[in-house]
Amino acid sequence: MALVTTTKMFEKAFAGGYAIGAFNINNMEIIQAVVEAAQKQNSAVILQVSKSALTYAHPKYLRAMVEAAVAETGLDIALHLDHGPDLETCKLCIENGFTSVMFDGSHYDYEENIVKTKEVVDYAHAHGVVVEAELGKLAGIEDDVQVDAANATFTDPDQALDFVQRTGVDSLAIAIGTSHGAYKFKGEAKLDFDRLESITSKLEAAGIHNYPIVLHGASAVDQNCVAMCNEFGGEIAGAKGIPTEMLRKASSMAVCKINMDTDIRLAMTAAIRKSFAEKPAAFDPRGYLGDARKMIADMIESKITDVIGSTDSMK
Ligand SMILES: [Zn+2]
Numbered sequence: 106m107a108l109v110t111t112t113k114m115f116e117k118a119f120a121g122g123y124a125i126g127a128f129n130i131n132n133m134e135i136i137q138a139v140v141e142a143a144q145k146q147n148s149a150v151i152l153q154v155s156k157s158a159l160t161y162a163h164p165k166y167l168r169a170m171v172e173a174a175v176a177e178t179g180l181d182i183a184l185h186l187d188h189g190p191d192l193e194t195c196k197l198c199i200e201n202g203f204t205s206v207m208f209d210g211s212h213y214d215y216e217e218n219i220v221k222t223k224e225v226v227d228y229a230h231a232h233g234v235v236v237e238a239e240l241g242k243l244a245g246i247e248d249d250v251q252v253d254a255a256n257a258t259f260t261d262p263d264q265a266l267d268f269v270q271r272t273g274v275d276s277l278a279i280a281i282g283t284s285h286g287a288y289k290f291k292g293e294a295k296l297d298f299d300r301l302e303s304i305t306s307k308l309e310a311a312g313i314h315n316y317p318i319v320l321h322g323a324s325a326v327d328q329n330c331v332a333m334c335n336e337f338g339g340e341i342a343g344a345k346g347i348p349t350e351m352l353r354k355a356s357s358m359a360v361c362k363i364n365m366d367t368d369i370r371l372a373m374t375a376a377i378r379k380s381f382a383e384k385p386a387a388f389d390p391r392g393y394l395g396d397a398r399k400m401i402a403d404m405i406e407s408k409i410t411d412v413i414g415s416t417d418s419m420k
Contacts, residue, residue, distance in 0.1 A: 108172065109181045110204045110235045114149045114418070115276065115317035115361040123414035124320075124356035127151035128405065129187060129366035131158045133170055134394050135373070138401035140174040140182070145406055148415040151205070151362060153185040156194055156249055164201040172202075180419060185237075187364070188250050195225050199232050207237040207278070209250070215264065222272040230273070237362075240268050241280030243322050247366060250285055257284070262303040266311055276362060278319040279304060285322040287331075287344040287367045296351050298358070305359040317361035323347050324367035325412070327404070330375050337378035344371075352412045363413050369401055376400035 114125050128139045130152045143150040152171055159167070171184050185205040186198040195206040208225040210218035222238045229236045241260030242252050260279040269277060281297040283289065301318065308316045326346025334341050352363060380393035387393070409415050 107181070108175055108184055108202065108204050110233070111151060111183045111185070111276065111317075111362065112235060114151075114181065114183065116315065117149075117418060118361040118415070119315040119317060119359065121414075121418070122357045123418065124360050124363045125149055125151055125415055125418070126405070126408055126413050127153045127185060127187075127319075127362050127364045128369060129153055129155060129158065129364075130167065130171075131162055134398040135369060135401060136170050136174055138398045139405050140178050140180060142402045142405035142409060143180055143182075144178045146409045146416045147419045148409050149181040149183075149418045150415075151183045151185050153187040153364070154198075154203075155187045155247075155366075156190060159186075159194070159198075164197060164203075168202045189225070190249065192221070192225055192228065195229065195236075199229060199234050203234065205235045205237065207239070209239045209278075211239040211242050211278075212252075215268075219268060219271050222268075222274055226273050226275075235275040237276045237278060237319055238268070238272060238274040239278040239280075239321070240265055243280050243284050245285030245289065245322055247285035247322070252285075259297060259300060260304065262300065262307050265304045266307040266313075269308065269313060269316065270311065276317040276319050278321050281320075283320055283322040283347055285367075287324070287326055287341065287346070287371065289322065289324075289326065289347060290345045294345070294348050294351065296347070296355065298354065301355065301358055301360070316359065318359040319362040319364070320352075320355055320360050321364045323352055323355075323363045324365045324371075325349055325352065325408075326367060326371065330368070330371045330404070333375040334371060334378055337375070337382040339374065339378055341371075349412050353414070356413050365408065368404060368408075372400045372404045373397040
């Protein structure tokens with residue numbers, strides 16, 4: 106029982122044809138909800154923090170709460186920086202006990218992304234921390250990351266191989282059609298599984314076996330949850346996520362880490378809106394935050410059992 110890196114988790118996930126859920130955390134209730142669900146399913150889990158979440162909650166608070174979660178549950182938990190913008194932020198997280206960092210250099214040109222990623226990899230590896238990088242650009246908006254659809258580009262398989270070889274990065278986030286935020290598709294949902302397959306084949310052919318791929322922007326945007334927000338005063342129109350079957354298929358392939366943030370935000374908001382509407386006289390935060398925690402925990406548990414398949418990954 107400890108805070109761990111993702112290395113063993115990903116080895117087991119690749120071999121077992123499932124993925125580990127990476128859930129964005131901002132406060133105590135979200136952390137408790139995620140680990141309660143993971144504990145029920147005996148599943149390893151990744152708790153991740155974006156730069157704006159670091160600003161909101163402060164790294165020391167987050168680390169202390171995550172360590173409490175490890176002590177309380179006995180689960181393998183990785184504490185991960187999501188979309189680290191620079192070496193400085195990665196260093197701050199490593200100093201604060203994070204076991205994994207992402208450096209997102211996807212907005213730089215290719216060669217510059219390689220140089221900057223390599224710099225983070227060298228520093229992190231010297232401190233026993235693993236690194237995720239990103240190649241290709243996802244559309245959408247989430248926290249500090251914003252890319253419009255016209256500037257989104259899918260990951261090139263030859264570049265993916267070259268990038269992994271030259272940076273030594275431990276896992277790679279790719280763009281195959283997912284996007285950040287709650288509005289992922291205007292028409293039919295479509296993920297480029299051939300591209301994912303091709304990336305894995307090229308890595309395998311070069312002797313890089315069982316290489317873990319990461320899928321960002323992979324919330325399902327449950328329509329019941331959106332409807333619940335709207336029923337109780339919300340105005341969330343046209344939100345659309347990644348269909349469950351597609352996430353399950355990706356998990357059975359080389360995708361070992363699936364990021365979900367929007368689904369947590371929606372569940373929390375839906376539960377709080379409902380609680381406010383149904384109990385207008387109540388004003389104890391433990392009431393509505395407790396409802397939110399319960400709704401997030403139920404949602405995460407169904408992700409583990411029905412979507413990513415990481416049940417019993419602690420075995
Ligand atoms: Zn992301």
